[in-house]
Amino acid sequence: MNPDMNDMNPQGPRRGRRHEGRGGPRRGGEGHRHGGGRGRGRRAQRGDVRAAVLTLLAEEPMHGYQLMQTIAERSEGRWTPSPGAIYPTLAVLSDEGLVTLAESDGRKLASLTPTGVQHVEESRATWPNPFQRDAADAAGPDLHALTRDLAEAVRHAARTASDAQRERLAEVLTSARRDVYRALVDETEA
Numbered sequence: 001m002n003p004d005m006n007d008m009n010p011q012g013p014r015r016g017r018r019h020e021g022r023g024g025p026r027r028g029g030e031g032h033r034h035g036g037g038r039g040r041g042r043r044a045q046r047g048d049v050r051a052a053v054l055t056l057l058a059e060e061p062m063h064g065y066q067l068m069q070t071i072a073e074r075s076e077g078r079w080t081p082s083p084g085a086i087y088p089t090l091a092v093l094s095d096e097g098l099v100t101l102a103e104s105d106g107r108k109l110a111s112l113t114p115t116g117v118q119h120v121e122e123s124r125a126t127w128p129n130p131f132q133r134d135a136a137d138a139a140g141p142d143l144h145a146l147t148r149d150l151a152e153a154v155r156h157a158a159r160t161a162s163d164a165q166r167e168r169l170a171e172v173l174t175s176a177r178r179d180v181y182r183a184l185v186d187e188t189e190a
Helices: 003-008 048-059 064-074 083-095 114-126 143-160 163-189
Strands: 099-104 107-112
């Protein structure tokens, strides 16, 4: 079950066994969420999908895909909710009378109802900013941005490199992965 769904269920979180990915529950506690991560790279917390959607719809009506893109932009790429988080959230907000979903150019356009506008105005001050970096993320270099830059360089190289260059790039990337893990070990042993 998508963890974000727990917060949208008006009867509270569902109980029972939780399966993470194809292999079932992860050993040693809760596994990381699909598309999420652990530690400093963690995505927005549960409930933030709802706050993010309502915050954006207070600015202007949007399609689901537009909401996903805008959340990614506002969070500087640290969080891109999946369709499996956005569309059920919109459905629940519609059921609650906070959002209307109207057909527009073959897609559903979401907009706040007058009740939704009032709800956002009354509640927004109590919501954490869903787009803001966590304090843990803000400390030190922005590893997400560095990773995105590296990924873009690798995508470019994959399109233009010769066979010999690809071999060298594979060595560089393999070494970089090892160095990342080595840096973690060195830090914990120091």
